[in-house]
Structures are given as C-alpha cells and as structure tokens.
Amino acid sequence: MTEEFNTQGAENLVAIADQFARLGKVTDVKAFGSGNINDTFLVNLDFSEEQHFVLQRINTQVFRQPQLIMQNMRTFTEHVRKRLQDTPLNRRWEVPRVLLTKDAQDHWRDANGSFWRAISFIEGSQSFDTMRDRSHAKEIGYALGMFHNLISDLPPEKLADTLQGFHITPLYLQHYEEVLAKTIACQSSEVNYCLQFVSDRQTFAHILENAKAEGKLPLRLMHGDPKINNVMFDTATQQAVSVIDLDTVKPGLVHYDIGDCLRSGCNPAGEETENWDSVYFDTDLCQGILQGYLSVAKAFLTENDYAYIYNAIRLIAFELGLRFFADYLAGNVYFKIKHPEHNLARAIVQFKLTESIESQETQIYNIIKDMK
Numbered sequence: 001m002t003e004e005f006n007t008q009g010a011e012n013l014v015a016i017a018d019q020f021a022r023l024g025k026v027t028d029v030k031a032f033g034s035g036n037i038n039d040t041f042l043v044n045l046d047f048s049e050e051q052h053f054v055l056q057r058i059n060t061q062v063f064r065q066p067q068l069i070m071q072n073m074r075t076f077t078e079h080v081r082k083r084l085q086d087t088p089l090n091r092r093w094e095v096p097r098v099l100l101t102k103d104a105q106d107h108w109r110d111a112n113g114s115f116w117r118a119i120s121f122i123e124g125s126q127s128f129d130t131m132r133d134r135s136h137a138k139e140i141g142y143a144l145g146m147f148h149n150l151i152s153d154l155p156p157e158k159l160a161d162t163l164q165g166f167h168i169t170p171l172y173l174q175h176y177e178e179v180l181a182k183t184i185a186c187q188s189s190e191v192n193y194c195l196q197f198v199s200d201r202q203t204f205a206h207i208l209e210n211a212k213a214e215g216k217l218p219l220r221l222m223h224g225d226p227k228i229n230n231v232m233f234d235t236a237t238q239q240a241v242s243v244i245d246l247d248t249v250k251p252g253l254v255h256y257d258i259g260d261c262l263r264s265g266c267n268p269a270g271e272e273t274e275n276w277d278s279v280y281f282d283t284d285l286c287q288g289i290l291q292g293y294l295s296v297a298k299a300f301l302t303e304n305d306y307a308y309i310y311n312a313i314r315l316i317a318f319e320l321g322l323r324f325f326a327d328y329l330a331g332n333v334y335f336k337i338k339h340p341e342h343n344l345a346r347a348i349v350q351f352k353l354t355e356s357i358e359s360q361e362t363q364i365y366n367i368i369k370d371m372k
C-alpha cells in the first residue's frame with residue numbers, strides 16, 4: 001500500500017468499495033497483488049454468491065485517459081463473451097467482468113479526483129510470481145495463446161490506444177537519452193554496467209519496430225502485460241483459467257506479449273531478486289511456454305512471426321531493464337518503489353536476463369524451429 005493510502009485510512013477504502021457493492025455489504029478491504037502502477041485491493045463481501053471483488057485506483061499519471069481503459073475493457077469482454085458463447089471451450093475459461101457502481105457507472109471519482117474501478121475476482125483461482133515447473137509453463141503459454149486466439153477476430157482499430165508509446169522500444173531509448181542528458185547519475189559500478197549495457201544495444205532496440213514498419217509483423221491486438229502473475233490458475237485443477245490486468249489491451253504486436261510472457265516466466269529468480277548472479281533464462285521453461293502457446297496460436301501465426309520470436313524475448317527483457325533504469329535516473333517517477341535503488345536493482349535483473357538469453361541464442365532458435 002502506498003503512503004497516501006496509509007493516511008487515507010481503511011474506513012475511507014470501505015466507503016469507496018461500497019460504491020461498487022451492489023450485492024451484499026463490504027466487510028473488509030485489503031491491499032492485493034504486487035502491481036507497479038495502480039493501487040489494487042481485494043474487497044470481501046458478506047454475500048455468498050460473490051464473496052470478493054477487486055478494487056483499483058488507476059494511476060492517472062500513467063493512464064491519462066482512464067475512461068478509455070474502461071471502454072476497451074467493455075469492448076473486449078463483450079467480444080470474448082460472445083465468442084465463448086458461440087463456440088464454447090471444453091475447459092474452464094473466465095473473463096474478468098467490469099462491475100458497475102450503484103449509479104450504473106463503470107468508475108467512481110472520489111473527492112480527491114482519484115479514479116476508482118472494480119473488477120470481478122475469478123473465484124477459486126490464484127496466481128504465482130515465479131514458475132513452479134514445466135506443466136505450469138505450458139499452462140501459462142496456453143493462457144496467452146487462448147487470450148490471443150479469442151481476440152484474433154476483433155479488429156485492432158476497435159480498441160483505443162490507452163498508453164501511447166507502450167512497448168515501442170525506440171521511444172523508451174529516446175526518453176532514456178533525454179533523461180541521461182539531464183542527469184548526473186552517481187557513478188557506481190552498477191550504474192556503469194547499465195550505461196554500457198544500453199549503449200551496446202542501440203541498434204538492436206529498433207528490431208521489432210523496423211519489422212512492423214517493413215510490413216513483416218502486422219498490427220494486432222495485444223494484452224500488453226502478460227507476465228506470469230497475470231495468469232490465474234484454478235486452485236483445484238491447477239489449470240490456467242484467465243488472463244487478468246486488461247489495462248493495456250490495445251493495438252500492438254503479439255511479439256511484445258510473447259516476449260513479456262517468456263521474459264517473466266523463464267526467470268526462476270523472479271524480477272524482484274537482488275541476487276543478480278542467480279538470474280538466468282530457463283530454456284526448458286521457454287520450451288514449455290511456447291508449446292502451450294503454439295497449441296492454440298499456431299492457427300494465426302505466420303512464418304515471419306516465428307522468425308522474430310527469439311528477438312522479441314531478448315528485446316522485451318532489454319526494454320524492461322531500460323525502462324527501470326531510465327526511471328531510476330529520472331528519480332523514480334513511474335514505477336512504485338520500496339527503496340531508492342529499487343529500480344536500479346530491477347534494471348540489473350532484466351539486463352542479466354537479457355545476457356542469459358543472448359548466450360543461449362542458438363538453443364532458443366532451435367526450440368522455436370522444432371516447434372513449428
């Protein structure tokens with residue numbers, strides 16, 4: 001929970017949650033999950049049919065037009081619901097629902113102007129910050145494939161751009177250069193490592209955007225943030241049942257998603273570790289995720305799509321490191337932090353992961369080739 005919420009007090013949170021409690025009474029509100037941008041809470045209700053929901057305060061410094069997120073979520077959920085109704089799956093699959101306020105609005109603004117919204121909680125499910133084993137990896141891949149599959153027939157232009165420049169690596173590089181020009185970074189060996197790391201990969205940063213501009217990779221709809229803990233698992237069957245966190249579902253490249261899913265899923269040490277020597281990219285888990293993904297996504301992937309998978313994995317790990325490092329240099333204005341060097345530590349994790357990906361380039365290409 002942020003400082004601000006500590007001072008705002010629990011009583012106030014209950015009152016905010018109550019705006020969305022159309023059935024039952026709010027009994028309890030607790031900080032929930034480990035999001036880096038929005039503030040997330042789990043609300044408990046005394047209503048037996050639906051015992052929880054997720055309450056979120058959208059960070060409007062990041063999402064400047066939060067109403068667009070809600071509009072996208074409604075378009076997305078409507079489309080997927082219809083798809084599932086017309087062609088039911090033979091296993092459990094859930095889509096988070098937008099919950100309305102007592103005045104039938106999809107959000108609520110408090111006296112400070114904060115933007116609040118509520119989403120249904122997928123009952124009987126849980127998420128994980130790191131991968132348990134290969135069957136878990138396959139399920140994560142399946143979940144992303146199913147997510148892409150279910151929106152593959154929704155035209156990208158039906159959804160608004162909720163976060164301009166999101167995952168456009170050259171723009172992050174440009175921002176980094178602007179920040180760097182204004183900063184006198186403290187000269188530590190960690191900072192020097194990061195400066196050199198980015199400097200060595202200037203050309204590479206353009207690889208996916210160039211492929212998009214050359215028409216090799218089409219604009220599709222993407223999730224934007226399919227990291228491992230955004231996939232929900234049924235607590236009884238341990239099968240993936242939903243992909244949550246729909247704020248960045250918007251037009252983009254599916255490669256950003258494939259890259260993000262693999263960079264988060266195949267890093268057994270997790271993105272918050274400060275034991276940098278323990279960071280590596282696990283190719284066995286990579287194979288598991290891709291196997292699960294392709295079992296559902298083969299139908300819409302082209303030859304060029306396969307050709308860019310390796311570079312997508314390498315790029316998104318690098319990009320996230322670059323984003324964390326630039327935020328550290330800028331004085332931690334974007335990602336929430338627990339201590340002043342937090343974003344520097346997170347950047348090093350992603351750069352170590354990128355190095356590990358680079359050192360296993362041939363193996364990763366072979367995994368992809370064998371799976372086509």
Ligand code: GN1
Nearest residue numbers: 034035036037038225245248271320
């Ligand atoms: C942010 O807030 P959260 O944890 O859902 C970020 C993602 C990063 C992720 C890294 C809108 O997501 O892009 O991959 O942190 N979201 C945004 O953990 O910038």
Ligand code: MG
Nearest residue numbers: 035225245247
């Ligand atoms: Mg997110």
